[in-house]
Amino acid sequence: MPQVAMASRSVASLLACVVSVVLLLSTSSRAFDTGAHSDLTRNSLNLYGYSRDAQHMGAFSNWLTDLYAFSPSMVAGLDVVPDYVAELETFHCNNLYSIVFGANYMARFTLNTIDAVKDAVRRGAILEYLAILGTSLHVYQDFYAHSNWASIKSRSRCDCYEMTSTFFDSLTLANGSVEAMVTLEPEYLGFITYSYGGRGYPHYNIFSANVEHGGYCEGTNSDSYVRPKFESTYSYAFAGSMEWIYNYERWAADASFVARAKSWTAGNFTAELYRDFNASFEVSYASTQLYFGESDGHWKGPGSGDTSTFAVSTARLSTDNQDPYQQLYLRNATPPVWSLLATPPLYSFLNTSTNSDGDVVADTASLRSTVGNFTSFRSLPGNYTNLTAVVVRTTSYNLSDDYTKLIGGKPSPWALISIDGLEFMDAPMQDTQTWTPFWTAIKFVPIQSTAVQIQYQLVTTADSSNWGKTVPIAPGDGILNVTFNTRTNTLSGDATGVHDTFATALSSSANGSQVTIYVDSRPLTCASAPNATGVVTFCDNTAYGELGSFPTCEASTLPPLGQSGGSSTRWLWTHSLLCACIYLLFIHV
Numbered sequence: 001m002p003q004v005a006m007a008s009r010s011v012a013s014l015l016a017c018v019v020s021v022v023l024l025l026s027t028s029s030r031a032f033d034t035g036a037h038s039d040l041t042r043n044s045l046n047l048y049g050y051s052r053d054a055q056h057m058g059a060f061s062n063w064l065t066d067l068y069a070f071s072p073s074m075v076a077g078l079d080v081v082p083d084y085v086a087e088l089e090t091f092h093c094n095n096l097y098s099i100v101f102g103a104n105y106m107a108r109f110t111l112n113t114i115d116a117v118k119d120a121v122r123r124g125a126i127l128e129y130l131a132i133l134g135t136s137l138h139v140y141q142d143f144y145a146h147s148n149w150a151s152i153k154s155r156s157r158c159d160c161y162e163m164t165s166t167f168f169d170s171l172t173l174a175n176g177s178v179e180a181m182v183t184l185e186p187e188y189l190g191f192i193t194y195s196y197g198g199r200g201y202p203h204y205n206i207f208s209a210n211v212e213h214g215g216y217c218e219g220t221n222s223d224s225y226v227r228p229k230f231e232s233t234y235s236y237a238f239a240g241s242m243e244w245i246y247n248y249e250r251w252a253a254d255a256s257f258v259a260r261a262k263s264w265t266a267g268n269f270t271a272e273l274y275r276d277f278n279a280s281f282e283v284s285y286a287s288t289q290l291y292f293g294e295s296d297g298h299w300k301g302p303g304s305g306d307t308s309t310f311a312v313s314t315a316r317l318s319t320d321n322q323d324p325y326q327q328l329y330l331r332n333a334t335p336p337v338w339s340l341l342a343t344p345p346l347y348s349f350l351n352t353s354t355n356s357d358g359d360v361v362a363d364t365a366s367l368r369s370t371v372g373n374f375t376s377f378r379s380l381p382g383n384y385t386n387l388t389a390v391v392v393r394t395t396s397y398n399l400s401d402d403y404t405k406l407i408g409g410k411p412s413p414w415a416l417i418s419i420d421g422l423e424f425m426d427a428p429m430q431d432t433q434t435w436t437p438f439w440t441a442i443k444f445v446p447i448q449s450t451a452v453q454i455q456y457q458l459v460t461t462a463d464s465s466n467w468g469k470t471v472p473i474a475p476g477d478g479i480l481n482v483t484f485n486t487r488t489n490t491l492s493g494d495a496t497g498v499h500d501t502f503a504t505a506l507s508s509s510a511n512g513s514q515v516t517i518y519v520d521s522r523p524l525t526c527a528s529a530p531n532a533t534g535v536v537t538f539c540d541n542t543a544y545g546e547l548g549s550f551p552t553c554e555a556s557t558l559p560p561l562g563q564s565g566g567s568s569t570r571w572l573w574t575h576s577l578l579c580a581c582i583y584l585l586f587i588h589v
């Protein structure tokens with residue numbers, strides 16, 4: 001028995017290492033902050049009636065698409081390049097240099113997904129159906145997050161998201177012809193996704209890294225709420241997610257199977273599912289500047305990095321590596337769950353669709369099949385498009401000295417916000433007793449909802465990995481509980497009245513601790529015509545609008561994080577872990 005335990009422990013630590021090594025080196029390849037992917041995925045699955053467990057499974061598999069996608073090149077010539085990793089690397093819409101590249105890539109991906117979902121249905125594999133759904137949503141979300149989409153589709157007003165046409169709307173309108181698409185909407189001539197290069201394995205970066213992703217303070221990305229155009233990008237990725245799920249269910253072509261998938265429960269592996277999900281939050285938020293260079297934290301904005309949480313959560317994730325969810329992605333699943341998504345390779349158009357000059361041309365056959373198999377956003381039933389965002393924005397928090405002392409003097413608060421039953425976690429602000437955070441929770445709900453339930457809980461993480469304690473900020477149980485009417489933006493319950501702008505934020509407090517928040521609604525599509533004069537870069541009532549300042553990004557900079565004591569010990573311990581990991585990687589792979 002002890003030997004068995006030892007053996008599985010060493011496998012566990014190996015996988016912990018794979019996970020941490022993989023994560024540590026993926027800095028400039030991020031899509032959205034991982035938290036945004038999680039929110040988009042659970043929100044859209046929720047609107048399609050997927051169970052709570054299915055939503056979390058979708059979000060976790062979406063996250064694994066990032067986690068397992070990148071492998072290190074620690075030392076020149078010593079690349080650790082398992083094939084399965086290289087395949088996942090192609091799932092992020094990188095290096096699409098024009099709308100022709102973008103259309104070819106998405107067409108290939110769509111047809112591959114059709115095959116993959118049909119295969120899962122044929123095998124009666126519900127868990128795989130959900131995992132492929134989560135992974136394929138990631139790819140399509142990245143199409144918006146990794147491109148300049150929100151810049152070429154400029155928004156002209158702030159009172160609604162002005163979702164005009166998704167990629168598939170335009171492709172469908174043009175009947176699958178990219179040429180016609182550009183004629184109808186010339187702005188697509190400017191389409192590009194960022195380049196990704198520099199690793200020691202195939203990355204399809206044929207024109208070198210000419211458009212870098214950038215970080216929280218610069219670059220082409222709009223994929224964190226600390227960036228301009230974040231909300232426009234998010235609204236497209238959300239509309240795209242709604243569109244994708246609708247089609248995915250139709251491709252499955254088996255209503256009773258889809259109904260079973262929607263009511264899936266994790267059964268005997270429920271605890272593992274939520275531990276995995278919690279780890280996706282903790283590992284992401286706790287990733288640190290030490291490894292990522294430019295920023296602390298990759299859940300939602302900077303300021304949340306924490307080396308000891310990172311190490312502990314990574315190890316915890318790895319101890320669950322034999323659970324059914326991680327096994328779908330790890331190498332000993334044969335074949336791994338995404339393999340049909342990568343067959344044929346998504347970039348094969350670079351070989352097959354070129355003219356005599358070697359330029360990439362439209363893959364006409366794939367594009368035709370795609371359009372023939374796709375119902376685009378504007379043709380979906382109204383209950384999937386007629387939606388409004390409920391935006392819960394925190395403009396400041398302040399923990400009492402008493403509370404701060406109670407938890408040992410180093411509070412790292414974050415907001416856990418439930419909007420109509422869906423939970424949103426904001427990034428912990430490490431060792432920061434009072435602050436003006438970027439925290440913004442966005443949930444799309446049916447338009448004209450009159451009674452959206454919102455519970456706002458302020459939580460502190462302690463000095464290690466855990467979900468912490470509630471900081472009371474309202475009377476009674478300490479949690480602010482309100483009902484929100486999206487027609488009038490009125491709150492009732494623990495707070496009352498209209499508080500829907502930065503200027504009219506409400507303050508809620510208990511025992512000396514306090515938060516200020518506002519709650520607004522913003523329809524996905526606008527009821528009236530676009531603003532003929534305006535082009536919006538950011539709106540005042542968004543985190544960036546309120547705190548941002550071009551171009552130096554002062555607002556993205558938290559107060560000095562030097563207070564975190566014991567950092568050199570942590571540094572040592574995390575580095576030792578990392579070295580052990582790399583060692584294990586080489587001897588085991």
Ligand SMILES: *[C@@H]1O[C@H](CO)[C@@H](O)[C@H](O)[C@H]1NC(C)=O
Pocket residue numbers: 047048049381382383384
């Ligand atoms: C949305 O509308 C479609 C078509 O009217 C219907 O089949 C579907 O059940 C509705 N979905 C939800 C979640 O209400």
Ligand SMILES: *[C@@H]1O[C@H](CO)[C@@H](O)[C@H](O)[C@H]1NC(C)=O
Pocket residue numbers: 175176368
């Ligand atoms: C769309 O293209 C297909 C060929 O791909 C053609 O058969 C069909 O007539 C076209 N439809 C329209 C409305 O142009």
Ligand SMILES: *[C@@H]1O[C@H](CO)[C@@H](O)[C@H](O)[C@H]1NC(C)=O
Pocket residue numbers: 267268
């Ligand atoms: C759950 O575990 C119990 C006990 O090991 C087993 O009898 C049961 O079949 C399992 N249920 C499922 C759905 O796997």
Ligand SMILES: *[C@@H]1O[C@H](CO)[C@@H](O)[C@H](O)[C@H]1NC(C)=O
Pocket residue numbers: 271272274275278467
């Ligand atoms: C995950 O986090 C939630 C929220 O704090 C907590 O209630 C739950 O117990 C955690 N689940 C597991 C399995 O750790």
Ligand SMILES: *[C@@H]1O[C@H](CO)[C@@H](O)[C@H](O)[C@H]1NC(C)=O
Pocket residue numbers: 204345347348349350351
């Ligand atoms: C192009 O074809 C070559 C030879 O078959 C292959 O090695 C390469 O991976 C292909 N490239 C892409 C992007 O599919």
Ligand SMILES: *[C@@H]1O[C@H](CO)[C@@H](O)[C@H](O)[C@H]1NC(C)=O
Pocket residue numbers: 111114368369370371372373
């Ligand atoms: C749907 O896609 C398949 C390939 O996956 C293709 O054979 C078929 O013709 C497409 N259907 C339509 C209506 O275009």
Ligand SMILES: *[C@@H]1O[C@H](CO)[C@@H](O)[C@H](O)[C@H]1NC(C)=O
Pocket residue numbers: 381382383386447448
């Ligand atoms: C969207 O909702 C509005 C308000 O309830 C309604 O007037 C409109 O008909 C709806 N549109 C669709 C497509 O369902």
Ligand SMILES: *[C@@H]1O[C@H](CO)[C@@H](O)[C@H](O)[C@H]1NC(C)=O
Pocket residue numbers: 472473474475476477478510511
């Ligand atoms: C505030 O502090 C008092 C005294 O310690 C305690 O009884 C009360 O429960 C606290 N209120 C909240 C909302 O936690």
Ligand SMILES: *[C@@H]1O[C@H](CO)[C@@H](O)[C@H](O)[C@H]1NC(C)=O
Pocket residue numbers: 455481482483493
């Ligand atoms: C919040 O308030 C609503 C209505 O006032 C009530 O029905 C609900 O139980 C409360 N929820 C919690 C978690 O306290």
Ligand SMILES: *[C@@H]1O[C@H](CO)[C@@H](O)[C@H](O)[C@H]1NC(C)=O
Pocket residue numbers: 398399400434512
């Ligand atoms: C936080 O609250 C304390 C006492 O409640 C107050 O003295 C302090 O000025 C507040 N800090 C900020 C930044 O508002």
Ligand SMILES: *[C@@H]1O[C@H](CO)[C@@H](O)[C@H](O)[C@H]1NC(C)=O
Pocket residue numbers: 156157158159531532533534535
């Ligand atoms: C329309 O654009 C103008 C100029 O940018 C701006 O001042 C105005 O607020 C915009 N209107 C709306 C409804 O956003």
